[in-house]
Amino acid sequence: MKILVINCGSSSLKYQLIDSDTEKVLAKGLCERIGIDGMFTYQKAGCDKQVSQIDQPDHKKSVQLVIDALTDKENGVVADLSEIGAVGHRVVHGGEKFASSVLITEEVIKAIEECNDLAPLHNPANIIGINACRELMPGVPMVAVFDTAFHQTMPAEAFLYGIPYDYYKKYGVRKYGFHGTSHSYVSKRVIDILGLEAEKSKIVVCHLGNGASICAVDGGKSVETSMGLTPLMGLIMGTRSGEIDPGAMEFIANKEGLNLSEVMTILNKRSGVLGLSGVSSDFRDIESAIEDGNEQAKAAMDAFVHRVVSYVGGYIAVMGGVDAIVFTAGIGENDKGVRKAVIEKFGYLGVKLDEEANNSREDEVIISTPDSKVKVLKVATNEELMIARDTLALAK
Numbered sequence: 001m002k003i004l005v006i007n008c009g010s011s012s013l014k015y016q017l018i019d020s021d022t023e024k025v026l027a028k029g030l031c032e033r034i035g036i037d038g039m040f041t042y043q044k045a046g047c048d049k050q051v052s053q054i055d056q057p058d059h060k061k062s063v064q065l066v067i068d069a070l071t072d073k074e075n076g077v078v079a080d081l082s083e084i085g086a087v088g089h090r091v092v093h094g095g096e097k098f099a100s101s102v103l104i105t106e107e108v109i110k111a112i113e114e115c116n117d118l119a120p121l122h123n124p125a126n127i128i129g130i131n132a133c134r135e136l137m138p139g140v141p142m143v144a145v146f147d148t149a150f151h152q153t154m155p156a157e158a159f160l161y162g163i164p165y166d167y168y169k170k171y172g173v174r175k176y177g178f179h180g181t182s183h184s185y186v187s188k189r190v191i192d193i194l195g196l197e198a199e200k201s202k203i204v205v206c207h208l209g210n211g212a213s214i215c216a217v218d219g220g221k222s223v224e225t226s227m228g229l230t231p232l233m234g235l236i237m238g239t240r241s242g243e244i245d246p247g248a249m250e251f252i253a254n255k256e257g258l259n260l261s262e263v264m265t266i267l268n269k270r271s272g273v274l275g276l277s278g279v280s281s282d283f284r285d286i287e288s289a290i291e292d293g294n295e296q297a298k299a300a301m302d303a304f305v306h307r308v309v310s311y312v313g314g315y316i317a318v319m320g321g322v323d324a325i326v327f328t329a330g331i332g333e334n335d336k337g338v339r340k341a342v343i344e345k346f347g348y349l350g351v352k353l354d355e356e357a358n359n360s361r362e363d364e365v366i367i368s369t370p371d372s373k374v375k376v377l378k379v380a381t382n383e384e385l386m387i388a389r390d391t392l393a394l395a396k
């Protein structure tokens with residue numbers, strides 16, 4: 001079956017068409033600046049990217065462009081729409097309603113809408129994408145795959161905040177966690193690569209990208225993760241602060257004459273390594289600034305690594321041990337310096353990095369030495385493939 005995977009944001013839509021038999025990407029691309037003007041990118045497997053300016057007043061137009069490109073006589077990859085057997089949609093927040101992926105129905109859309117409060121920037125956009133596809137591809141089964149679902153196995157002791165219990169009961173204020181599709185995919189790959197017994201395996205997944213989170217996966221299940229009610233919590237990220245004393249918010253607001261929503265914008269958009277370094281949110285820029293002797297960039301990098309180390313160490317304690325530590329996403333897959341700086345801190349556990357393996361550019365590599373007490377890996381994440389697999393399972 002050919003499965004269209006859609007990841008819809010408020011002004012963007014990423015897509016991939018995946019052949020579920022071979023698990024190969026047939027074509028992929030991106031619609032950007034939806035509702036502003038519109039850029040459309042299409043790339044057929046093995047061919048160059050085509051980028052064109054095409055007006056996209058709304059997401060329906062973008063989905064139509066995707067369908068037109070995929071079915072195009074010259075450059076398309078399917079003869080007509082009937083070849084697309086199902087659509088998988090990434091949905092950011094499923095609250096406590098969704099512990100796994102689901103076939104989309106009217107009731108499911110309503111339940112996703114009920115989670116809008118928890119992800120006001122993301123869920124409404126996800127629903128717009130779902131509705132646009134339902135209109136243009138009537139009768140095609142659609143599946144929602146949630147970023148939060150994998151973490152629904154967390155025990156209450158891990159997800160409860162130390163605030164009045166009523167706020168959890170009335171409003172669902174608790175830790176949910178994100179990047180679940182990535183944590184799930186990567187931990188499963190590690191179990192396969194190392195031949196671990198899934199039920200007994202203990203894995204710490206470090207998803208280090210522009211958004212970053214860590215997950216403790218015990219027996220194949222998420223038992224603790226670093227993002228919270230929202231994706232602002234936990235690690236120091238590209239532009240997001242991560243963990244911060246809540247008291248600092250009122251303090252900053254008073255000092256700078258800001259209201260709460262202005263402080264939130266600063267914590268989301270002007271903080272993280274960008275805010276700390278004053279250079280960039282991109283680790284490549286941070287590293288070249290460090291090479292040029294920029295002390296503030298060095299401090300930002302050190303703080304990032306320190307935070308990763310403290311979460312990894314905490315999660316090893318939570319699980320009472322660890323078989324493997326794995327790095328994924330933009331920084332985790334590409335930045336050997338970050339991997340080295342983190343892993344060196346776990347020498348006390350008998351973890352040993354294989355420097356040569358750590359330099360490898362392969363997608364899946366064991367980067368610890370054969371005698372290391374804990375295996376360390378880097379594994380390229382593939383959220384789209386995970387979405388396609390869930391979609392296939394439910395659409396069948």
Ligand code: AMP
Nearest residue numbers: 209210211282283284329330331334335
């Ligand atoms: P993601 O959100 O997973 O796409 O990750 C994007 C981030 O990965 C970028 O903002 C960079 O900070 C980081 N990144 C990508 N490529 C490299 C690289 N070669 N070296 C260091 N960091 C990288």
